[in-house]
Amino acid sequence: MSRYQLPALPQFAGHDIAIGWDRVGTFFAYVFDRDADGEDVVIVNIGDRPGEITNPQDAIQHVRPYAAIPADARDLAAALHADARHEGSISATHRT
Numbered sequence: 001m002s003r004y005q006l007p008a009l010p011q012f013a014g015h016d017i018a019i020g021w022d023r024v025g026t027f028f029a030y031v032f033d034r035d036a037d038g039e040d041v042v043i044v045n046i047g048d049r050p051g052e053i054t055n056p057q058d059a060i061q062h063v064r065p066y067a068a069i070p071a072d073a074r075d076l077a078a079a080l081h082a083d084a085r086h087e088g089s090i091s092a093t094h095r096t
Contacts, residue, residue, distance in 0.1 A: 002083035006067035017067045019059050024050040025089035029059040031066045056080035
């Protein structure tokens with residue numbers, strides 16, 4: 001699994017934003033905030049099912065409204081593709 005923490009845009013300071021690759025065979029993205037009681041509030045949470053997101057650009061688009069995406073998002077997408085190639089997926093390595 002790979003995971004990249006992304007900085008929040010100023011209006012979303014304090015939000016936890018991450019994107020990555022999971023060996024279940026999907027890219028993922030999430031955005032969490034905390035409520036007054038310190039509990040996580042889910043704003044975005046995609047890519048928790050095998051094969052749900054097969055293109056890193058799709059994951060990037062889900063966090064773009066909240067995160068400071070690097071100026072060249074292609075670099076982030078390339079890093080995610082490399083992670084997927086390097087780490088593979090459980091479904092690809094455990095076929096019956």
